[in-house]
Amino acid sequence: MKTKLIHFLLIFSCLWIFHCKPSPSSSEETLAALIPLLGASANASVCPKSTLPSDIFLANTVVSASANVSGFSDPKKAINGVCGAGELAGSLDVxxxxxxxxxxxxxxxWGGRTVKNVPDSIDFIIYDNSFRISGDTNTYAMDPSVIQVSRDGSIYCGFNPSYTAGNINLLTSWTKFGGLRPVYYNMTTNPLSNEDLFSDAGGGFLLGGGDGFDLDNLDPNDPNDVSCDTTAANDIKTNGFKFVKITSASNVVNPATSTNFPWPPGSYNGSDIDGVVAREVQ
Incomplete structure (x- = not known):
């Protein structure tokens, strides 16, 4: 009992104070990040809704998931709705x-349905639980993830993401990754339409937050997608995809260095998945 109690307290402390993200570099920033986490905890009690909104095209099927991170090991949390906590806090429903x-x-x-390639538009959004950790709007506690899509669940094509060495918490250091931007969309406290979610809010952000991906940017030359070629990428661009794979960047080789992409210090687990939403499905 004592061992279980200590284990629980350790988990609770991580969730309540830091949400298992990298800690800020100053006590002032720590306090700034801590206060909104109270709101994140409150949001967790009212989100997600028991009935998902029919106009939001959420990925609704877990095809594979084998992580076992204490306190966050239920893969249904990745398909039960998006429960963002805003600019300064990360959702606990992940x-x-x-x-x-x-x-x-x-x-x-999407349970057998196909995500379409909508012309001149972002086609799907990855929601994680990044949040801002300083007064600089470009500095975030983030969980970079490599995103790949597939029509058949076998051949996956990605977006050839890149990382610029430097401050690991700078948004501009990471290109074409998921898990970078905060999530403003919350099904209960900040309900938005599907059209709203894909609306450009400026500065590379969407109205509902998260990280958007356009199928027209699939790159068959991504060295980490050995199964993908120009034919497969063009097939997805033309006909859409059925499966999305999300991988912690720390498990993927950075072709620029031949070593895995770096991971933000202080984070005891990989990417935290709150949901994936498509613009159109058929």
């Missing part, structure tokens, strides 16, 4: 991936 190994990836689908 499924956490591991930093390396088989548990660092999960695959979701």
């Amino acid at each position: 499924y956490a991936l591991e930093t390396t190994g088989a548990g660092a990836s999960m695959v979701l689908s």
